[in-house]
Amino acid sequence: MKFRDEYRDPEAVRQLAEVIARTVTRPWTLMEVCGGQTHAIVRFGLDELLPNTVTLVHGPGCPVCVTPIEYVDKAVEIALMPGVIFCSFGDMLRVPGTHGDLLSAKSRGADVRIVYSPLDALAIARGEPSRTVVFFAVGFETTAPANAMAAFRARRQGIRNFSMLVSQVLVPPAMRAILDAPESCIQGFLAAGHVCTVMGYEEYEPIAAHYRVPIVVTGFEPLDILEGVYLCIRLLETGCAKVENQYSRSVRRAGNGTAQELMREVFQVTRRRWRGIGDIAESGLSLTEAFADLDAERRFGPVRNTGDEAGECISGLILRGEKKPPECPAFGLSCTPERPLGVTMVSSEGACAAYHRYRRAPAVGGV
């Protein structure tokens, strides 16, 4: 398949793995930010192609994982209201709230629908004017422009039975929070290519300079990720803390100006709580005053912080890159995708789910 196979060429992968091995002179710990990258690393066994001295730890970039439990609770509460059609990306449906997930709300009679785009939710609202349509707007900077577009069009087309439950988050503040943590061992980052397609990478330059960490904007295919690792290690080995762009076929330094403009019109930066990580200042987006009437929290009441979940789940440590899934005593035993204790086991982009899915066979070997 074009635009895929050329980034999965076994010979090119083998050669790049060799170049990395030749470049490394001491141990390095890198974090890949995005859950999509984690998924590819674990699926293809890319970490096993690297020298033992290079450790990849998995970052917080799974939008499903970091959505706070109180938003899931609010989503379930709204979905169960009479007359409501609750629209969500498929991934969010299995995320456990305090009293069940959206799928269980659906089985109790809620009209919960999977959409592939927020504009599909808007089309449902237009088609069913007697119903109240609520869209669960979650995700990083990647989903923000399309979600902003839904709000923008709802306003322009005068669709009044549409609102959004917004829990958008931003990557750079989370990277700062991870680096500020005293336990942090991250020496370099593979930044999320699709987030940077929207936002560019200028905003990462101060992070690289302040914390003295190289950051490489990286794609999602095996060769992208290995090249990202190579560039990051080359920067580390030469003591150079700057931002490089591996994913240049998609990312420009300034990003997508049109998308950013739309985001600025519809959303404003706000404080957000991240599931498993906690409150981070200026780490999320909420609707601006001009679009506040589309805010589901205004229509159905504010989301109430229900506090951190107790229990044996260590998803917070996983999301901060401080532990790997197999280090959790519950992994694969009391915590499985059927009976998840935490959200990193639920989402297809969650690190625990990726390990559970791809890594339970012992004795896996490399090239």
Place this chain on the structure above:
Amino acid sequence: MTGGDQFAFTCPVPASDADVVQLAHGGGGRAMARLIDTIIRPAFSDAELERRHDGAVLGIDGAIAFTTDSYVVRPLVFPGGDIGTLAVNGTINDLAMCGAQPLYLSVGFILEEGLAIDLLRRVVISMRTAAAVAGVRLVTGDTKVVDRGKGDGLFVNTAGIGRIVAPSPIGPANLRPGDAVILSGDLGRHGIAVMVAREGLGFETAIESDCAPLAAPVLALIEAGIPVHCLRDLTRGGLASAAVEIAEAAGCTIALEESAIPMCEEVTAACELLGLDPFHVANEGRFIAFVAAESAGRAVEILRRHPVAAAAAVIGEVSDGPAGQVSCRGPFGVARAIDMLSGEQLPRIC
């Protein structure tokens, strides 16, 4: 249109030959008799049905395979088939996987009040065509109607009887270390075709369901004397579920080779976009066969003579490793674990 119909608008009472299913069609009276006599019986036109008795009386020599399956699919009509083709081929395939020549099917319809009669007619004709292609007879049936809102348009149950032709038992218990795993064709067409039709994804390429009868290639293997140890058609849950179920039941390990698994480009692209694993996507015209390693080459050659198995290939082998373990060696030589799907397949966010 007849002259009478042209003036139908003057009559406040709907014509008795309604264009949608009504509750009376399941009431056991005239309307039901008319529905069966005008749509179902003529389409299936079998001597057993014409006897108009409570059941079919059949004579079969030797051991039989007997199976049943219920079919619920939305939408009822999808690219490459409909619920009727699915209901006939699905049960034929279950019989074939037992090493049986499919012979007879029963059909149970549960119709929802309001279902378009034209749609029912289409489904019945599809069933007739699928049965004719596979050489099976539809010999007995049942029709019920449920209130509007109490069904999803149309549910179909089929049960089937086949005559065992395999010389030795076929099933997971017969797997042997070293057995070759053969896949009959590319993965995921049915699941993606239905998902695209259901969700209105609007992909530019139209992927059609692979729904097809598999008895012919299976019987060809048996007739050629290939030592077939186990067969499994890949339906919901895809290749992953079938392989894991068999590895668990047989108490063995199955190792697959990703580069050997045939995939069509459209399905690969759709899976990439939606974040789905093609190993988990449903099929309706594919199976895996476990055969003695020394016969694998000849088995593939025989399968490839059948259009439905033209892309057949050896995709892995059985070993005496840990029970229930399935792994797949990826393009870079690293093996990953293969597991059954957890819950429903849900497309990812981004």
